[in-house]
Amino acid sequence: MRQLSQRAQAVRPSATLQVSQRARDLQASGVDVINLGLGQPDFPTPAPIKADAIRAIEANQVDGYTATAGILPLRQAVADRLAQTQNVQVTADQVVVTTGAKLALYALFQVLVNPGDEVLLPAPYWVSYAEQVKLAGGRPVEVAPTATLKVTPEQLAAAITPRTVAVVLNSPQNPSGVVYTPAELQALGEWAVQHDLWIIADEIYGELVYDQPTPIPSMLTLGGAIVDHTIVVNGVSKTYAMTGWRIGYAVGPQPIMTSLTQALSHMTGNPAAVSQVAALSALTGSQNPVALMKASFKERLDAIYPLLAALPGFRLPGKPAGAFYLFPDVQEAMALKQCTTTDQLVNRILEEAHVAVVAGEAFGLPGHLRISYATDKATLLTALDRLKKFMQA
Ligand SMILES: Cc1ncc(COP(=O)(O)O)c(C=O)c1O
The missing domain is CATH 3.90.1150.10 (Aspartate Aminotransferase, domain 1)
Structure with a gap:
């Protein structure tokens, strides 16, 4: 065989x-x-979210394909929430909804990584990053952490090569629960910009922080060149107890989002319509x-x-x-x-x-x-x- x-x-x-x-x-x-x-x-999953999804099913509103990048009200709701909670302005067409944050990450590596390109993964890191980079033909490069389980620009600098194209930053971090301060993210962001690297900021646990105001500041609050280099990945799985609904999203520069949407149009077509309605309910309903x-x-x-x-x-x-x-x-x-x-x-x-x-x-x-x-x-x-x-x- x-x-x-x-x-x-x-x-x-x-x-x-x-x-x-x-x-x-x-x-x-x-x-x-x-x-x-x-x-x-x-x-x-909170009852009002489920009720909205059931209503949409019964009203035959979720039987067909949707736009690949997601229904407009949901993309707009993501943009509105960034404006309300982070004071960050993005347009709905900078938001792409995916079948879980996992697929946003997978598709992003497909779009950003050429065969042999390297992606810096500060350890410890979430299990799927390295495998997804490999599936894109890239090489995951692990960067050992400091004793606090955070990475510094100096450590990233020791791991960069001419093939490095991106760095993945995940705060709050899975598996450790460690949260970077805005100043630490700023230093890492400035370093990535200096080297013209993409920053993939996985903020899926951003609402689940216990002794400080939430959501913690997004990478998108750092402004300027850092934002131009950043694609934020987030989703409803963890915050709203919706892992089974499979809704995540990416927010980033428009050309990347267009390319991401094209790639996704050949992968899933669109995330499940009923799950998009549920995610819209989650983001716009009572918190x-x-x-x-x-x-x-x-x-x-x-x-x-x-x-x-x-x-x-x-x-x-x-x-x-x-x-x-x-x-x-x-x-x-x-x-x-x-x-x-x-x-x-x-x-x-x-x-x-x-x-x-x-x-x-x-x-x-x-x-x-x-x-x-x-x-x-x-x-x-x-x-x-x-x-x-x-x-x-
Ligand atoms: C750090 C991190 N990113 C992304 C994901 C993917 O989440 P989902 O695909 O359920 O949106 C997970 C799930 O475990 C995670 O821990």
């Missing part, structure tokens, strides 16, 4: 989805596994459900952060400010448990403590674990108790 394409062979499966599958397999065999591996809110979900995430973070930081062999650079993940350094825990790889530790935690977490390798930073707190507080406390017993055994 013929071989699969080199592209297909080079792609690694998503580690976060793999861990969840292993957890589900164990659960199916009767083991009570707590899954802290998955990156999605545990809340239902109270978001405030409630956020309060709940904060309460969980406050409850488990000190417990996790106190586990033998677990170290945290500080309390994460956003998203819903903790990313402890577990190198000492690995030594205590005689594990040579983080994967071994993850397997033992799953088999012996019945808690599913993700190894840092998937995020370009071995020796760490990603622990999601998008689970109710009681379950989290049970999981922490299991981890404590595991480490003490």
Whole structure:
């Protein structure tokens, strides 16, 4: 039989989805596994959003194709929200709606990256960036972080080559919850502009920040040349508990958005019409459900952060400010448990403590674990108790 394409062979499966599958397999065999591996809110989509979607279905409003870049009211709603919350002016045709932020990123790499081009990925980084760059024929270049898990212009400068075309900045960051300050983003942005690089700013967790006003300042607030080089990626998945609806969007310079739309016209045609109506409802409706979900995430973070930081062999650079993940350094825990790889530790935690977490390798930073707190507080406390017993055994 013929071989699969080199592209297909080079792609690694998503580690976060793999861990969840292993957890589900164990659960199916009767083991009570707590899954802290998955990156999605545990809340239902707020009722008014669902009601608007149902109404649109019943009124036959979502039966046909839509414009590739999304329905105009939704594109306008994204622009309006940027104006209201960030004081940033963009037009609706600078907004392209996609089937999840994941597809916005995938399609952007298709549009911006030539074969052999390099994209800088400050580690730790979200699992899909590197694979998506490879699928575009590019080369992901990991940049090691500082102790605070943030990257600096000096570190990026050490990794740049004549083939570098873009840098991905993700704040709040998955997997660590680290949030860059506007001054830090400004310095990184100025550096990228100096080198004429595209800045892909993944701001999908921008509303999920717990001890400062939200949304945190977008890369688009930095103005001038930085904005000309920036494409922001965002979506409704995390903020509105809408991961299954699959709506994300990109905001950027008009020529890029035109090219992105052309590429998408051959990929999906358009994001699901009913999901676009739901996303419009989310962005324009009451934001109270978001405030409630956020309060709940904060309460969980406050409850488990000190417990996790106190586990033998677990170290945290500080309390994460956003998203819903903790990313402890577990190198000492690995030594205590005689594990040579983080994967071994993850397997033992799953088999012996019945808690599913993700190894840092998937995020370009071995020796760490990603622990999601998008689970109710009681379950989290049970999981922490299991981890404590595991480490003490
Ligand atoms: C950092 C980051 N970016 C993008 C995405 C993609 O989100 P979606 O495709 O659900 O909009 C995720 C989802 O896990 C993420 O964590």
